[in-house]
Amino acid sequence: MYTKVFLATAFSSTSPKEVAVLKDCLFCIDDKGIIDRIVHPEHDDYDSILNEYVNTHAFYKIDEGSYLLPGFIDLHIHASQWAQAGTALDIPLHDWLSTYTFPSEAKFADLDYAKLVYEDVVSTLLANGTTTALYFATVHKEASVLLADICAKQGQRGLVGKVVMDLAQECPDFYRDADTQTALQDTEEFILEVKKIAETTKQGVYPVVTPRFIPTCTDEVLEGLGALAAKYDTHIQSHCSESDWAHQHVQQRFGKNDAQALNDFGLLQDKSVMAHSNFLSDEDAKLFAETGSAIAHCPVSNAYFANSVIPIAKFARMGVDIGLGSDISGGFSPSLYDNSRQAVMSSRMLEDGVNPDLPTEERGVKDSRITIAEAFHLVTAGGGASLSLPIGRLEEGYAWDVQRIDTTIPTAKLPLFDPDEPLLDIFQKMMYLVRPENIRDVWVQGELVHSRN
Numbered sequence: 001m002y003t004k005v006f007l008a009t010a011f012s013s014t015s016p017k018e019v020a021v022l023k024d025c026l027f028c029i030d031d032k033g034i035i036d037r038i039v040h041p042e043h044d045d046y047d048s049i050l051n052e053y054v055n056t057h058a059f060y061k062i063d064e065g066s067y068l069l070p071g072f073i074d075l076h077i078h079a080s081q082w083a084q085a086g087t088a089l090d091i092p093l094h095d096w097l098s099t100y101t102f103p104s105e106a107k108f109a110d111l112d113y114a115k116l117v118y119e120d121v122v123s124t125l126l127a128n129g130t131t132t133a134l135y136f137a138t139v140h141k142e143a144s145v146l147l148a149d150i151c152a153k154q155g156q157r158g159l160v161g162k163v164v165m166d167l168a169q170e171c172p173d174f175y176r177d178a179d180t181q182t183a184l185q186d187t188e189e190f191i192l193e194v195k196k197i198a199e200t201t202k203q204g205v206y207p208v209v210t211p212r213f214i215p216t217c218t219d220e221v222l223e224g225l226g227a228l229a230a231k232y233d234t235h236i237q238s239h240c241s242e243s244d245w246a247h248q249h250v251q252q253r254f255g256k257n258d259a260q261a262l263n264d265f266g267l268l269q270d271k272s273v274m275a276h277s278n279f280l281s282d283e284d285a286k287l288f289a290e291t292g293s294a295i296a297h298c299p300v301s302n303a304y305f306a307n308s309v310i311p312i313a314k315f316a317r318m319g320v321d322i323g324l325g326s327d328i329s330g331g332f333s334p335s336l337y338d339n340s341r342q343a344v345m346s347s348r349m350l351e352d353g354v355n356p357d358l359p360t361e362e363r364g365v366k367d368s369r370i371t372i373a374e375a376f377h378l379v380t381a382g383g384g385a386s387l388s389l390p391i392g393r394l395e396e397g398y399a400w401d402v403q404r405i406d407t408t409i410p411t412a413k414l415p416l417f418d419p420d421e422p423l424l425d426i427f428q429k430m431m432y433l434v435r436p437e438n439i440r441d442v443w444v445q446g447e448l449v450h451s452r453n
């Protein structure tokens, strides 16, 4: 007995460069919200399953002109920074943090304010097709638990970190952990409270060990956080080699790159996700591949703060797990469609180069481009592999995290005029042209969590 059976045409990434078209398939979902079977029209039992379910409440026929995509996975987002999205992008990272961001994050000591912003960011992400998000909250333990609770209640798969920043000379008095011991104790209590919420959350919520980045953390806290992550087998997230300033800051402090320093503190492992990572050396990238650590590539944010375009195609060839992050609010857009488009465009600019005064052959970095199909892989299957969770693919054994895209609605109609247009062309048009209006329904772990109908 299946809980839900969908008859639909869908797209799913089967490898970094390949997208499968699942035409007129039956997607059979069990009571845990997992895809139990995908039955193709040529399968022997297609007609019998169709006949068994077609007149039941469990049957969902996706209309012509609508297509299913896996829900998107945001590998790096600061939930609290939703309150300042779209502002203050005119100054460098270090000044942006101290002038705008730390004062804005400090307001999350107020739980009423935190609730207002967090409920809105989670529902906004769901409306944009983001079914899983790896969140930075703020230093405040209670407000961080609240974010996990809001994800649980709204049906989003949230991985949430209480931010740790305890280094007095780099953090303002009004916004940091009281001291190292408190930072570690709050983190441990946070982990236990989120694990408690997870016990009754179908789609899962996960506590994440979250040193903000090396420049705001003491050696003691970094070491303690590595130990806590090992003790509770949690995910880990931080920022790594994001900009010239951040990269050089760690070099000056430790005489080594961020990646190496994070590894020495036990912070690079299979469930680690490091945001940005623009300035990884080849050796650093090998360390990521060996430890199973992932890169959260944040292409919109990088255009403002990273002083560079990350060579994402090269790191993918080296076997590093990679997904996409919106990095609200270093990135202004909550949409991973926007970020997929920017990932492609930035990679093209890296390949061709940008300075017209240089001769063609000196202008760019060859073999740097990625296609929109590769961006789709990053935002779905790549994100799932980065988190070591069975999400991001429409395959048996994976969670039913899905968005229904309607290409026909009058206010956001896609330019589809040829009834014989190849489905993979329609897929590309969706990746480039979909707006939130087109995202009609969103399911997480088999449950409908957003609908515009």
Ligand SMILES: Nc1nc2[nH]cnc2c(=O)[nH]1
Pocket: 078, 093, 097, 101, 212, 213, 239, 242, 301, 305, 327, 330
């Ligand atoms: N983009 C970005 N980089 C950071 N590095 C440390 N904190 C932050 C942050 O909030 N945003």
